[in-house]
Each structure stands twice: as C-alpha cells, then as structure tokens.
Amino acid sequence: MGEGLIGGEGFAVDASVIEADASRFARVEGDEIDWTEKQRASRPVREYLAALDGEVSPTNPDRKPKAMSPTDPAAAWTTRGRHKVMFGYSLNYLIDMEKAIIVDVEATPTRITKEVDATETMITRTQERFQLKPDYIAGDVAYGTAEMLGWLVGHGIDPHIPVWDKGKRDDGTFSREDFRYDRQEDRYICPNGKELKQSRLAGRIAKAKPPKDGLLRYRASKGDCDRCDLKMRCCPKEGARKVLRSVHEEARDHTRALMESEAYGQSRVRRKKIETLFGEAKRNLALTRLRLRGLAGAKDEFLLTATVQNLKRLAKHSTIPPPRPICA
Ligand code: SF4
Structure with a gap:
C-alpha cells in the first residue's frame, strides 16, 4: 500500500483447486470412520474432529461427503481438480485488480458454499486489517448467489458478478x-x-x-x-x-442493472488477472500438490505462496532499470 500498488476501488475473488497430500486410492466411502488411536493422534485428524464439535462444520453440512481421506479428513473429495477425482483444498484469493496484488487469502475444503463463505471472511478481514473496502467486486457466477449478493449490496459493495438465476424454466412455460x-x-x-x-x-x-x-x-x-x-x-x-x-431480490435486481453497465464489462476482463496468479502459483511456484495436511497446513502454504507472489510484484515495481548506455 505504501508503494501505491493498491487502488482500493475494485477487487476480484476466485478460487482454484489444489490437490491435498492425501492419496485418492486410500479413501473410505462416506464419512463414517472408526478412528484408531494412532489416527486420532495425528494433527490433521485431531483438528478435523475438533472442528466437527465447533460452530462451523469442516465439511459441507448439507451434503454428506461421498468419500473421505483417513489421513486428511478435512480435504474434500472433488472432480474439479487436475485428476478426474481427488482430495483437494480451494485456494481462495481476494485481489486488488489495479496491479493484481493479493489482499487476502483463505483455504477451504473444495466446496462452492465454503468458497462463497470465504469471500465474506476475506472482505471483512481486509477492512479490519487495512481499512480497505472496495467500491465493487468482480467474480464468476458461483459467487452470484442471492445470499452473497444481498451481503455485498448490504455492505455498500457493487457486485460485478453474474446473477445465479434458478428461476428460468426451459420447458416452455412462463419463467x-x-x-x-x-x-x-x-x-x-x-x-x-x-x-x-x-x-x-x-x-x-x-x-x-x-x-x-x-x-x-x-x-x-x-x-x-x-x-x-x-x-x-x-x-x-x-x-x-x-x-x-x-x-x-432487490440486491439481485441491483446486480442485474449493473450487468448492463460499461464498468461491469471492464471488470469481466480485469478479473482474469486472478487466473494469471493461480497459473503462476501452480506453474512457477509448484503449488500443484500440498506438502502439509489439514486445513491449517493448507492455510500456511497458501499464505506463503500469496506472500511470495506479492513480493515478486513489489520487487518488480521497486526495481530501478539500469541507465541506458550513452552512444557517442
Ligand atoms: S397465473 Fe395468470 S397467466 Fe398463469 S394461469 Fe394463472 S391467471 Fe393464467
């Protein structure tokens, strides 16, 4: 912020799936595991069992998982990763679109509801930490749920997000x-x-x-x-x-009106910067499979990766190019 790299007006949010350090071949069906004493002693299992007793479920409470990893039970069984099916965590980034600086990062099991919840957490935390609140935020349709749009508009942030509309009928009857x-x-x-x-x-x-x-x-x-x-x-x-x-619905109507604006069109293009960051994290920083287990492990690795990416941008910004040679 001191170097003027943060515009503070427009943020973007997105998530990318990173493979957990859990073998997809050593899974158990459902979530009914009879934990052995040895398994209970491991940190990821201890953290998971403690989270089960907490207020926020570590898994998606509406849907029982199809499979679970006995070594990293908080990781979600997903088809969204680089393998057909695997255990994964979502790397959630909130970025300032001006220079693609990551303003917050969060790890969640790979579940869309968790990713949407993480957006609220990241926006609130950024405001508390840096007194930064965007005028608008860009994201894809997964973030266009009624609850998310209601929350954003209620907090004075314009959603540059497509409305997730389930009211459309395709059987020829009135929508x-x-x-x-x-x-x-x-x-x-x-x-x-x-x-x-x-x-x-x-x-x-x-x-x-x-x-x-x-x-x-x-x-x-x-x-x-x-x-x-x-x-x-x-x-x-x-x-x-x-x-x-x-x-x-009023927040959804407000968002629909924004979707017709020029600023919304520009945000759609600018929010692609977040995908560049995910590509860089995976390709250049080798964040394809986690080395640490558990949600806390994923958080640590994601935070380190985001820090490196920000430092790279700061270094690039601060580097003074060498003077050009003067030709005689
Ligand atoms: S809601 Fe209106 S259009 Fe639909 S069947 Fe009833 S009267 Fe007709």
Missing part, C-alpha cells in the same frame, strides 16, 4: 421474469394481468422472521388460473401458479 413485481403492493402481476400475493399470514411471518430457505411464496388465485387461457403455458400441472421471490 419468473415473465411476471412483473409491483413493489408498492408487494405482489406479482402475471402475463394475464392477475395478481399473485403472499398469504396474509405468510407475509406477516416472513416480515417478523425471514424464511429459512430465504424464499417468499406468491400464489395466484385458483379461480383465476382455472379460467385462464394461458394456463397450459403457465402451470399445466398445478391448480394455481406459484412464484418464488428471494428475500435478497
């Missing part, structure tokens, strides 16, 4: 975007001009406590749908049409 939202009345208007509302009770409950899945449910009246000529294009298998709306 959510065919329904117009009327903010004043908190209702949707369908292509036939009828309204879809939340039930009064559901609306009151949602206001007091947002639903667990973050989705509000708007329903058309069965009478309207029964009489409608468009029913076969709308809800052929249901009595009445239902439209789901995320509690973060």
